[in-house]
Amino acid sequence: MQNYQDMLKSSTLKSTPQRLAILSTINSKGHATIEEIYSDIKESFPSISLATIYKNIASLKDEQIVSEVCNHDKPKFEITKEPHAHFICKKCGEIEDIDFSKAITKEIDKRYPNSYKELYIYGLCSKCSKYN
Amino acid sequence: MQNYQDMLKSSTLKSTPQRLAILSTINSKGHATIEEIYSDIKESFPSISLATIYKNIASLKDEQIVSEVCNHDKPKFEITKEPHAHFICKKCGEIEDIDFSKAITKEIDKRYPNSYKELYIYGLCSKCSKYN
DNA sequence: TTCTGTGCAAATCTTTTGCATGGCA
DNA sequence: TGCCATGCAAAAGATTTGCACAGAA
Numbered sequence A, B: 001m002q003n004y005q006d007m008l009k010s011s012t013l014k015s016t017p018q019r020l021a022i023l024s025t026i027n028s029k030g031h032a033t034i035e036e037i038y039s040d041i042k043e044s045f046p047s048i049s050l051a052t053i054y055k056n057i058a059s060l061k062d063e064q065i066v067s068e069v070c071n072h073d074k075p076k077f078e079i080t081k082e083p084h085a086h087f088i089c090k091k092c093g094e095i096e097d098i099d100f101s102k103a104i105t106k107e108i109d110k111r112y113p114n115s116y117k118e119l120y121i122y123g124l125c126s127k128c129s130k131y132n
Numbered sequence C: 001t002t003c004t005g006t007g008c009a010a011a012t013c014t015t016t017t018g019c020a021t022g023g024c025a
Numbered sequence D: 001t002g003c004c005a006t007g008c009a010a011a012a013g014a015t016t017t018g019c020a021c022a023g024a025a
Helices: A004-009 A017-029 A034-044 A050-062 A102-111 A126-130 B004-009 B017-029 B034-044 B050-062 B102-111 B126-130
Strands: A066-069 A076-079 A085-089 A095-098 A116-123 B066-069 B076-079 B085-089 B095-098 B116-123
Touching: A004 A017, A017 A034, A017 A050, A017 A076, A034 A050, A050 A066, A076 A095, A102 A116, A102 B102, B004 B017, B017 B034, B017 B050, B017 B076, B034 B050, B050 B066, B076 B095, B102 B116
Parallel strands: A085 A116, B085 B116
Antiparallel strands: A066 A076, A085 A095, A116 B116, B066 B076, B085 B095
16 A cells, blocks of 8 residues: 555645645544544644645545545545445444445446445444443 | 325324425435425425425434435435435436345345445446446 | 645535414314 | 424524635646
């Protein structure tokens, strides 16, 4: 895996401290909302503007460097990786990446070739199910 | 299948002309955004307010009479039915209901019992793929 | 110098809330 | 009468836009 600087350079986007900060925040959280990214970066980078986050998330999505995860709530963003499924906790909203099983992937590809798939599984995460 | 009036009566919600109109609009479109529901109903019901649509969609969701379909864009709503997957056209945004295969359902239930699943498949719908 | 990216402020859109009114049990 | 639902208007929140400035190629 290349580093973020290289990923940006091989896209149409320039590498800037703000963009690197956005990517590293998303990476360290796994999945983050705009607001989370903003407040996280603001600590080490007080002058950053919310508009910069919005603009950059839009361009990073265009370049497919980050992807949006749809969770019926605030959209969250992740670094684009191999297609995978998401387990979303319906209590706390935490998102975990899980693997598509081969069976599922094959099944879908057979019926819908050339399609992009997203699978969401909603349940209680291990933390939340402890208190239930 | 019972009619909407009965569905409402067996919930905590009263049956009102506005609610019936919302349900029948969603039903006839299959999947509709707030804006689509609003402008559709406004024709036959000019005095209806957007706030009424928002409030009712929220309560109808609480009662699980309608469900939200996550499509990375404007949320769309459908009448709640058996769990099923969605095919979303990445060009025009149209949503089609498709069946979960038994294989997929079983596979997921084995690994994630008591979970609710959503499967989205993104591709080009038949209309859009004609012009591609 | 030129171009892209940034940050601020304003503008726009979307959604929610408060409140007075209306209608039904 | 007592509720709940509606519609309006205002408020709040989220996102986008315009513009001037800064920094890197």
